[in-house]
Amino acid sequence: MIRKIEKADYPRMIEIWTSAVEHTHDFLKREDFEYYQEQLPSYFEQVNLWGYVQEGLLVGFIGVAEESLEMLFIHNDYRGKGIGKILTRYGMDNLKVSKVxxxxxxxxxxxxxxxxxxxxxxxxxxxxxxxxxxxxxxxx
Structure with missing residues (x-):
């Protein structure tokens, strides 16, 4: 299920981001990882956020600004199950995403x-x- 993100979701979104980035961004220097992690709440405020919920748990999210997909992060435990594709297509079909x-x-x-x-x-x-x-x- 896809739903609009609320501010109360931010702590879980930071967990998702951390899990995703630790497993996909091995090129990031540790100090940069920590810098970006600190900036997340302000980044969240700059985009429209939508999340994917599975069995009551938020497991992934997208952030969209204008026609650009600014964020797509899936918790590592849920990667490879089509959630990223579902969220991206949702952005394309419903939020006019055409750039990333x-x-x-x-x-x-x-x-x-x-x-x-x-x-x-x-x-x-x-x-x-x-x-x-x-x-x-x-x-x-």
Missing amino acids: DVNEQNVQAVGFYTHLGFGATGRSEYDGQGKAYPILHMSL
Whole structure:
């Protein structure tokens, strides 16, 4: 089930983010991981958030701003079960998502978005925080 995220979900969302990033972003320096983790509540405030609930537990979420998928995180215990695809398609079908920026070093994510029909349209050497993590800009 997909539902709108509420502020009360933020602690669980931080758990989901932590689990997902620890298992998919092995290129992140520890101090950067901690920096981003601290910033999460302010990031959450900048996007429309939707979550996937399974058996009463929030297990993944997306954040959308305008037509851009800004966040997609699935708790590692639930990865590989189609939840990311369901959430992304929800964004595409209901929230007009047509763009996504993805860490170039996160090869699994690049492949995931490519499989869903996104193609690279550009590249930046630095992420939105000015850190040296190359970003692929992708569009449908």
